[in-house]
Amino acid sequence: MQNPNISILKTEILSDNWYTLNKVTYSITKKDGTTETQSREAYDRGNGAVILLYNKVSGTVILTRQFRLPTFINGNPTGMLIEACAGLLDNDNPEDCIKRETEEETGYKISKVEKVFEAYMSPGSVTEILHFFIAEYSSEMKIANGGGLQEEGENIEVLELSFNDALAMIESGEVMDAKTIMLLQYLRIKSIV
Incomplete structure (x- = not known):
């Protein structure tokens, strides 16, 4: 209304x-x-989707690292940010978007995702609603190297980390991305990994 x-x-x-x-x-x-x-x-900038891939057996998660200019000009000396895989919807529904982005950025082809919530990330200045997902992954799902699309100027490093190390990186300041912190904490609260 x-x-x-x-x-x-x-x-x-x-x-x-x-x-x-x-x-x-x-x-x-x-x-x-x-x-x-x-x-x-x-x-x-449109709406987006984000996903955290996790492996219960190995106790690991998949994150990415890439250069983010706004963080660089606001004091991040390298401009590199560790994040969960994410992308803009680009006229797709959130589930199709995040499956596409997962394959492009991480090289993992996933078929089943679980939507956990939606959130405005910076409601004082940005219109974007972000759709948050989680999904299990296994080594058999790795079909490519990932790294993003060259034509979109992406240069993404794929990181496989232990879940506990990823949580510790929040406290150490190595993980400063809000959407990533939210998803890591979600897995922690729900005792998923």
């Missing part, structure tokens, strides 16, 4: 280079009944 206290007055495109940055002017009726006009910027 649409919020009756919010009315969009104007939307201006500030940038449409990589994704779309809009300036949205809206009126909001506050709790005291007064109405105020406000402007905010919202970055629309």
Whole structure:
């Protein structure tokens, strides 16, 4: 149901280079009944999906490492980030998207995924909803090296880590990606691995 206290007055495109940055002017009726006009910027990059692959028998998980410019310009000296496999939906449904991304990025071909939740990752400025998945993997599912698509400029390193080492990397600061932390903690809370 649409919020009756919010009315969009104007939307201006500030940038449409990589994704779309809009300036949205809206009126909001506050709790005291007064109405105020406000402007905010919202970055629309589409919705995405993320998955954490785990192996109960070996007690391992599959993560990736790649360069992330925003982290580099905000103090990450190498710009490298360890993450769970993820990607934008690109007009796919979340399940098909994450199966495709898993194969492209990690080289594992999975057929069964379990959706665990959805979350807004940065709701103050980004419109994206992220669909979170987990899936079991085995060595027999490895059909390629992974690494992402060259035409998308991806240069992804695939990491197979013990689940306990991955959890410890949160505390040490080696894993700083929110979606990855959320999925690792999910596996921990549910005692899946």
